[in-house]
Amino acid sequence: MKNIVRHTVFWPVVALVALLLVNTIARPTFAKIVIQNGQLYGTPIEILRNSAPLMLVALGMTIVIATRGIDLSVGAMMAVSGSVALTIIDSSPTPEAPGVIALAIGAGVLATLLFGTWNGFLVSVLGIQPIIATLVLMLAGRGIALLITGGFITTVNSAPYKFISQGYVLGFPFAFFVSILAVTVVVLIQRKTALGMLTEAVGINPEASRLAGVRSRGIIWGAYAASGVLAGFAGILYSSNIMAADANAAGNLIELDAILAVVLGGTSLMGGKFSIAGTVIGVFTIQTLRSTIVFLGVPPPVSPVFLAGVVIVVVAVRSQLVRQTAARWFRAIRSTVRPLNSKVTS
Numbered sequence: 001m002k003n004i005v006r007h008t009v010f011w012p013v014v015a016l017v018a019l020l021l022v023n024t025i026a027r028p029t030f031a032k033i034v035i036q037n038g039q040l041y042g043t044p045i046e047i048l049r050n051s052a053p054l055m056l057v058a059l060g061m062t063i064v065i066a067t068r069g070i071d072l073s074v075g076a077m078m079a080v081s082g083s084v085a086l087t088i089i090d091s092s093p094t095p096e097a098p099g100v101i102a103l104a105i106g107a108g109v110l111a112t113l114l115f116g117t118w119n120g121f122l123v124s125v126l127g128i129q130p131i132i133a134t135l136v137l138m139l140a141g142r143g144i145a146l147l148i149t150g151g152f153i154t155t156v157n158s159a160p161y162k163f164i165s166q167g168y169v170l171g172f173p174f175a176f177f178v179s180i181l182a183v184t185v186v187v188l189i190q191r192k193t194a195l196g197m198l199t200e201a202v203g204i205n206p207e208a209s210r211l212a213g214v215r216s217r218g219i220i221w222g223a224y225a226a227s228g229v230l231a232g233f234a235g236i237l238y239s240s241n242i243m244a245a246d247a248n249a250a251g252n253l254i255e256l257d258a259i260l261a262v263v264l265g266g267t268s269l270m271g272g273k274f275s276i277a278g279t280v281i282g283v284f285t286i287q288t289l290r291s292t293i294v295f296l297g298v299p300p301p302v303s304p305v306f307l308a309g310v311v312i313v314v315v316a317v318r319s320q321l322v323r324q325t326a327a328r329w330f331r332a333i334r335s336t337v338r339p340l341n342s343k344v345t346s
Helices: 002-006 010-026 043-050 052-066 074-091 098-125 130-149 159-166 174-191 195-204 206-211 216-242 254-264 276-295 303-317 320-345
Strands: 033-036 039-042
Touching: 010 276, 039 043, 043 052, 043 174, 043 276, 052 074, 052 174, 052 195, 052 216, 052 254, 052 276, 074 098, 074 130, 074 216, 074 254, 098 130, 098 159, 098 216, 159 174, 159 216, 174 195, 174 216, 174 276, 195 206, 195 216, 206 216, 254 276
Parallel strands: none
Antiparallel strands: 033 039
16 A cells, blocks of 8 residues: 555546546536537546647656756747648648648648757757757747748638547547557657666766766757657647647647646656656646636636646645655554544453
8 A cells, every 4th residue: 555655646646536526526517428429528528638739748848857857948839830730731722632731740740850859959969958948949939930820820721630639539539549649659668668767867867877878968859859749749739729820829838737747747857757657647637627727617817826726735745745744643643543442442
C-alpha cells in the first residue's frame, strides 16, 4: 500500500478522480454519455476531444522540462502551423483534395520543426537560457503567423481538414485517437529505448552526463525539435476545430497550461525524472477543470480565480510538507484511538 501511495501518479490520479466525483455529484448529467448515429456525445467525450491539442503540447513540454529546460514558444508555433496549413488550403483550387491536405499539414509541421530546431540551437549550442531563448520566438512567432495570413483571419471550407478535429472514428472523436498515437509514440521512444534514460541523465546533471560520454547537446537539441513537431500538430488540430487561422487566439497561453499539466503530473521543473503517464493525467485534470467551470456556471470573470484555487489545492496535497504533516496527525490520532479501544475491550 505504501508503494502505491508513493507512486508518482498516485496523487494526480486521486485529484482527477475527486474532481470527476465532485462534478458528477453536483450535476449527475456531467457523466452522461449518449449515442447518436453511432457516435458518442457528452461532457466526458468533449473532454477527450478538447484535450488533444494540450496533450500534444504537454508531451513535448515534458521532454523539454526533463532536460532542465522550458519552451514558452509552443503557443506561437501552434499559430504558425495553423496559418501555414490554412494558407495553403485557401490558395488551392481543390481544398478538399487529399494531396492538398497532406501538403498543408506537412508544411505546417515542418515550419514548427524548424522553429523547434532553432530553439534547440539557441539553448544547446549558444548556451542561452531556455526561458530567454524560447521567449524570443514566443514574441516573434505570432508576428510571423500574421505575416503569413496577411494580418487577417484565414478561413477555409474543407471537409477532410475539418474531420481532423471534428470527425469521429469508431464512435470516438478522431482527435482522441491522435492523442493516443502521440502518447504511444512518445512512450515507445522515451521508455522503450535508452533515449529516456539519457534524457533524464542530461536533466539531472548535464556536465556529468557529457563527461560520461552522453551527447547532451544533441539530446537537448532533439527535445526542442520534438516539442516543435508536437506543437505543430497541435496547431493543426486547433485550426481544424475552428476552421480558421487566428494568429492571435491560436494556442493563446497554452504554454502555461502545458507546464501546469506537467507539474501536476509529478515531473519536476528541476529536470531529470519525468512521467509521461502523469502528464496525461495532468492534461485531463486541467481540461476537466475547464469543463467544470462551464458546467457549474462559474461566471467568466471569476473562472481564473476558481481554476487557480483548485490548482493550489491539488499542488498543496502533493507537497512533501503537507503529506508529512498529515502523516503525523494520522499517527497521533491512531495512537490516541488505540488506548481507548483497549479500555473499551477490557
